[in-house]
Amino acid sequence: xNAATLLFADRGxxxxxxxxxxxxxxxxxxxxLYHFPxxxxxxxxxxxxxxxxWKRELxxxxxxxxxxxxxxxxxxxAIVDFFVAQPVRARLIAREMxxxxxxARRAIAEHIAPWTxxxxxxxxxxxxxxxxxxDVDPEAYITQVVTLAIGTVALGSVTQSLIGSGAPMPQQxxxxxxxxxxxxxxxxxxES
Amino acid sequence: xNAATLLFADRGxxxxxxxxxxxxxxxxxxxxLYHFPxxxxxxxxxxxxxxxxWKRELxxxxxxxxxxxxxxxxxxxAIVDFFVAQPVRARLIAREMxxxxxxARRAIAEHIAPWTxxxxxxxxxxxxxxxxxxDVDPEAYITQVVTLAIGTVALGSVTQSLIGSGAPMPQQxxxxxxxxxxxxxxxxxxES
DNA sequence: CCTACCGATCGGTAGG
DNA sequence: CCTACCGATCGGTAGG
Numbered sequence: 001x002n003a004a005t006l007l008f009a010d011r012g013x014x015x016x017x018x019x020x021x022x023x024x025x026x027x028x029x030x031x032x033l034y035h036f037p038x039x040x041x042x043x044x045x046x047x048x049x050x051x052x053x054w055k056r057e058l059x060x061x062x063x064x065x066x067x068x069x070x071x072x073x074x075x076x077x078a079i080v081d082f083f084v085a086q087p088v089r090a091r092l093i094a095r096e097m098x099x100x101x102x103x104a105r106r107a108i109a110e111h112i113a114p115w116t117x118x119x120x121x122x123x124x125x126x127x128x129x130x131x132x133x134x135d136v137d138p139e140a141y142i143t144q145v146v147t148l149a150i151g152t153v154a155l156g157s158v159t160q161s162l163i164g165s166g167a168p169m170p171q172q173x174x175x176x177x178x179x180x181x182x183x184x185x186x187x188x189x190x191e192s
Numbered sequence: 193x194n195a196a197t198l199l200f201a202d203r204g205x206x207x208x209x210x211x212x213x214x215x216x217x218x219x220x221x222x223x224x225l226y227h228f229p230x231x232x233x234x235x236x237x238x239x240x241x242x243x244x245x246w247k248r249e250l251x252x253x254x255x256x257x258x259x260x261x262x263x264x265x266x267x268x269x270a271i272v273d274f275f276v277a278q279p280v281r282a283r284l285i286a287r288e289m290x291x292x293x294x295x296a297r298r299a300i301a302e303h304i305a306p307w308t309x310x311x312x313x314x315x316x317x318x319x320x321x322x323x324x325x326x327d328v329d330p331e332a333y334i335t336q337v338v339t340l341a342i343g344t345v346a347l348g349s350v351t352q353s354l355i356g357s358g359a360p361m362p363q364q365x366x367x368x369x370x371x372x373x374x375x376x377x378x379x380x381x382x383e384s
Numbered sequence: 385c386c387t388a389c390c391g392a393t394c395g396g397t398a399g400g
Numbered sequence: 401c402c403t404a405c406c407g408a409t410c411g412g413t414a415g416g
Contacts, residue, residue: 011206011291012206012207014203014204014207015205015206015207017409017410018410018412019411027385029412030388030414031385033411039410039412091290094286094290094346095290097346097350097351098204098287099204099207101349101350104350105349105350105352105353108353108354109356113354114356116354120355133374135370137370139355139363140363140367140368142354143352143354143359143367144364144371146354147344147347147351151286151340151342154290155286155289155290155342155343156339157293157297158293158297158300159339161300161301162300162304162308162335162338163335164301167331167332172332172335176332178327179372179375180371182325182327183374187379209395210394211393220402221395222397222398222401222403223401223402225395230396231395
């Protein structure tokens with residue numbers, strides 16, 4: 001499954017033969033097909049595994065980020081870091097979103113939406129307490145932040161060179177967090 | 193070429209057979225291979241066409257946006273609108289970035305980077321004139337905006353359902369422009 | 385988990 | 401731009 005995840009993320013589902021997965025694991029193709037009855041079953045299992053992982057990890061990430069004084073500050077960085085730490089999964093989910101929008105939509109709506117929904121609640125809370133900008137659309141905002149995080153990680157190796165010299169990855173991540181933060185919090189004096 | 197662009201964007205390069213392209217055009221496979229000596233040649237031609245189109249259109253888009261008083265205001269919306277208006281091309285470039293990072297990097301660095309570089313110059317100009325935030329990293333900022341635009345369009349049909357109810361596309365685009373704007377301009381009173 | 389094997393489709397060529 | 405055809409690889413099965 002790990003091998004399949006890597007190959008699917010790297011070359012795409014259609015660009016990956018079950019033979020190549022079997023090779024990576026060191027078994028014969030029919031042996032692989034014993035564990036996963038078809039290539040599509042393998043795909044489904046890989047996607048399930050990905051979502052199960054996120055479903056397991058997200059609560060603690062969000063819990064850790066939404067506790068204490070700087071819960072809003074922390075939440076943004078936590079969400080961004082979460083995707084940044086898993087470039088393979090980010091690329092895989094980006095591919096699945098393009099390859100099978102319907103499947104990905106259902107899977108995400110079922111497993112992930114509840115947790116992002118939690119974040120929008122926090123945002124609304126912050127808006128009422130006057131710490132967050134009122135012009136933020138909570139649902140659209142969190143969607144944009146996640147899209148940016150996935151996009152930056154999945155396409156990062158190329159977007160770096162959008163500019164002549166190229167903006168190195170660490171600076172891209174810093175700027176991403178800055179953008180997410182500034183567009184959420186009410187402006188205040190300086191920070192550092 | 194249009195047929196190939198659509199199919200590549202939709203199902204990916206590996207997921208598209210030259211037979212299916214030929215079918216879409218209404219000719220036989222060998223006839224297609226007469227015009228494009230190999231599948232890879234077709235891919236290269238499609239990518240070239242995409243970049244040529246952007247190279248042709250970008251100047252006028254940027255020129256129109258960077259003239260007059262509200263040149264900064266306009267530039268953001270122009271860049272975002274530019275990608276939003278071409279969902280097929282956005283999806284294709286996103287795929288090519290993942291499938292062949294090296295090829296995409298070279299192509300973008302050569303054809304697109306000069307124009308985005310122009311935007312970073314404008315941003316620096318705006319920073320000096322005091323209208324734009326000083327904490328903006330121009331290179332990283334424009335990279336992030338483009339990534340967000342491409343990502344939103346390419347993955348949009350799925351990210352909409354990141355939230356239970358789902359944030360409709362128009363609202364996502366509005367929020368994207370807001371995020372890009374707020375994180376670039378110095379804060380000021382209300383707008384509307 | 386393996387060997388042996390299958391029909392279908394793949395990208396591509398010959399030759400007109 | 402076509403018909404006819406090629407070897408290689410595809411996902412998958414039989415049977416042990």
